[in-house]
Amino acid sequence: MQISAFGSWTTPVTADLVVDAAVRISDVQVDRETVIWSERRPGEGGRNRIVRREADGTTTELLPDGFDARTAVHEYGGGDWWARDGVVWFANWRDQRLYRVASGVPEPLTPEPAAPRADRFADGDVSPDGAFLVAVRERHGDGVRNEIVRLPADRPGEPQVLVTGPDFVAGPRFSPDGRSLAWISWNHPSMPWDDTVLTVRNLDTGEETVVAGGAGESVSEPRWQADGSLFFLSDRTGWWNLYRWSPAGVEPVIVLDAEIGVPGWRLGGRRYATLPDGRIVFARWSQGYDGLAVAEDGKVTDLAVPFSAIDAVCEAGPDGFVVVAGSPTEEPAVHLVSASGAVRTLCRPRELNLDPAWISVPEAISFPSAGRTAHALFYPPANPEFTAPEGTRPPLIVMIHGGPTSNAVPVLSLAVQFWTSRGFAVVDVNYGGSTGFGRAYREQLLGAWGVVDVDDCVSVARWLAGQGRVDGEKLLIRGGSAGGYTTLAALAREDTPFAGGTDLFGVADLEVLAGDTHKFESRYLDRLVGPYPEERATYVERSPIHRADRFTRPLLVLQGADDPVVPPNQSELIVEALRARELPVAYLLFAGEQHGFRRAENIRRALEAELSFYSQILGFPAPGGVEPVQVENLQPSNAATPAD
Template identity: 75%
Template sequence: MQTSAYGSWATPITADLVVAGAVRVLGAHADGDAVVWAERRPGEGGRTQLVRRDADGTCTDLLPEGHNARTAVHEYGGGDWWVRDGVLWYANWEDQRLYRLADGEPVPLTPEPERPRADRFADGDVHGDVLVAVRERHTGDEVRNEVVRLAAHRPAEPEVLVSGPDFVAAPRFSPDGGALAWVSWQHPSMPWDDTVLTVRDLRSGEDTVVAGGPGESVAEPRWTPDGRLYFLSDRTGWWNLYRWSPGGEVEPVVVLDAEIGMPAWQLGSARYVPLPDGRIVFARWSGGYDGLAVAEPGGPVTDFGLPFSAIDSVRPDGDGVLVVAGTPTEEPGVHRVSATGEVQTLRAPRDPGFDPAYVSVPEPISFPSGDRVAHGLFYAPANPEFTAPEGERPPLLVVIHGGPTAQAVPVLSLGVQYWTSRGFAVVDVNYGGSSGFGRAYREQLRDAWGVVDVDDCLAAAAHLAGQGRVDGRKLLIRGGSAGGFTTLAALAREDTPFAAGTDLFGVADLEVLARDTHKFESRYLDRLIGPYPAARDVYVERSPISHVDSFRRPLLVLQGAEDQVVPPNQSELIVEALRARDVPVAYVLFEGEQHGFRRAENIRRALRAELDFYSQILGFPLPPGEGGEITLSGGTRQEPLR
């Protein structure tokens, strides 16, 4: 073993390897004996390719060059494609039109809109020759979200079935095609706040509200062949499973102190499957870890005991289910799970090609934060070839997930191992407001964004430093989107314990964001901060840009040039303000990127810039060939490390 300072350890987990690992499986559907899944490929400009695996194991890319199965509905997408009887339907990123692919070339089903990309489609379902989908139509300053019906096999003008609600999702045909279920919600609610599940008799036009309303989030309606409708609801404080029969009452099916559902940041989620024999296979979050379980009809719930710790989707596949799932030591793959829990891997996780001893396995931790308890995942440094000088403790990288209604996910991420294998400790914080811990925990952030999240991140760092697991003088913080806001808010404190921070497309000015963002999140801040402009004083007080005089620590800002969720002006505001005050700052703008980095060259550049930044701040040497990525401007106001 070699002895070297934390942060300087040589590792096979390079930026190039992280880029290779960024090929991500995004969902899978069974179609007869075949399975189709989506892969996001940074090496192809970040496009999403669809892959079919036939029964003999042969895998075939389905989309021709220039096609990218990705919708811009809600800007976050999801529900980008679906498949039935060998026919594929998908939204194409370039023009956002809906395409059909069977034999030959893709055929557009929807007309070309008056303005490019003005009509966007997602989250569809097919019955016979008819297709329904969510359409998001942009006309001038207005954005309308509707459920539309159109021919499934030929180009046609869509017919509007559902309009009026601010948002709609998950339109699903009943087995006989005579009824349609969908979810809707109104501003200022988000889909994890208050939604409504409605069923329409397509013959009579009569609507029936099945569930939902103030204080209840419903999601994922799914019909069974006998005409019953299953759905998720958090009416007990946890997203659990319920069932409704036309003309009957709603009855609970699976009720646990665990989350079967997830926040609907993206459309097309799938967390449970009713099996033909009446059993239900479902995923559930508990204690910061995901898992797969089965419920007997009217009987007990049994955990399968599989190693999966994060499950992206659960979909039907004969008498079993198809899952996209990963573990703390393996990236997500595509697996078939039988009703008895036997696993067949169809698309294996990529072999990263390095010794497993380089992998840091996350440890769930809970820690006090004021009068509350917060949670996180702690990753200790791991490298079989290096140790630090005696008496040294590792620097800590506090990672803040986006959302803020999202969560830290305990699945192998080379983006995390890039740091731990170099000698960093990492804590991924599930601050109050995160999902996976029930509605009450999620609502801790109501009217408290910029307070509870910051407090919990500070508490996580203090907890680990107090235990002697990290060096309290070498605390770093980083986050993207909402996590970028928390990063800036934590650095904009006179008493900040952090030596530096990295803001990835984060929010600097809440008031500007309230006036300039996309429809899906345009009223999100009503619940997180307060109604605007009535609560304008709070917006100003909570905004990091209002506290630039308190900034003393260096900042790296990474931003996508085409970001519509958090526009580049947010990054430019904070960078210009800090430069004017001579605070050390570096800014990298990535052309061709939206909200998050998808292109191989940009993922690579962002990682190298961040490593170079930390080496300059903490003073550890970099291996040969690394460094020289960024230049910090300013610096006279930086205080020395404590």
């Protein structure tokens, strides 16, 4: 056991390993005897591949080079592809047209749009007779229109508009007899976790029935059952639970103080499935951890599976289902799970061959903050070959999830282990406003973004320092997107406890964001901050760019050059403001990246730049082979006392 300062430990969890392991498996569907999933591959520029596994275990990649199954609807995508009877339909990233692939080269089904990528498709379904598709179409031109369209499933054709008018639509699904269509809709300023409506239309008569939803109710994931009833998720009780609609009305199916649903940032969610015998398998968040359960005749049984985060649930046969799921010690993978809880792994992104002693397992913690209780996942340092000098405590990185309507996920992330295996502690904060703790907790952020989230991040850092678990003089903060805004807002506090921070494509000016972002989030701030321009004073007061005079700590800013959600001008505003005040700042702009880094070389560079930045401001040597990042205006007085 070697003795070395926290933060300076050597580790096999290098930036290269993080990138190599960054293949992300997501979305899974079962088509007859085959299982199909998608893989995002940073080594191929972040391309989404579709992989099919046959009953005998052989796998086939369905998309030839030049195709990328990824939709730009809502900019966040989801519902990129769907499958039936050996055929896959998908939206191609480059042109956003809808394609059909059975074997060989994919065939385009939708016409060339009036402008490049102007027509975007997602979240589709196939009619029971296989003749038609329905899908969400987002049409860009004179404004942006979100509609549900129908088109032939097997040949090119002009899409026919079925639903138009609402600001947003999602989840179009054919009934088993093909005579009815269900879908979700909502309007500005609501987001899909605020107020949505579930509607069913008789396609023969045009008669429509509003099934559920409206003010104060978020409805999602409509799914028809074999008997013609319709399942859906609703948070009408304060938790996203499962309900059934039939002509007789709506009745609860599963009611728990737990979240089956998740916020609808991405389309095509799959959090539950029905087995042939009527049993329902579902995922549910409780106290910061995800899990699986089975419901039968009103009785719910938790399954003793090792998973703590479930991306997708799909029925597979009489006594089983397929999930994409991971745990604190395993990356998300494709698993076949029996209704009794037996697990068989079908595909992993890769074999890490990493001794468990290198892996820091998170502890769910609750802590006091501004008269409330907030939650987080705490990762202590973990390295079997190093220990720190006696009497010292680790530096802490406060990580902030994006959204802000999202949550910290307790699943193995080598991007977290990159830090813990070097001797950092990490706390991933589920601040007030996060999901997984019910609607009331989620709504703590209404009108309070930049207040509640910042209070909770500051409070958890001070609480952990007060508990003696971390070094109170070496507190760091970092976050991406909405988490980047919270990072900036926390550093702009005169009483900030943080020694420095990293902002990844975060918001510096709320006013600019209110007028310069994409349609999906263009009214998001109405609820998080207040309606604009009526509440302009609040926007100004909470914008870090207007608090630049309060910054005293070093800042690293990482930004994608092609980000449509938080454009580069947001990062450049804060960088220029700190430069003007001759404060320590470093800025890296990544060409070709959008909202979140997908390319291997950029993920690697961003991680190593952050490590170099922390080594400079905390005063420990960076490991060899790490390209340093230039921190402008960094003086010895700006850096923490060098480690012994």
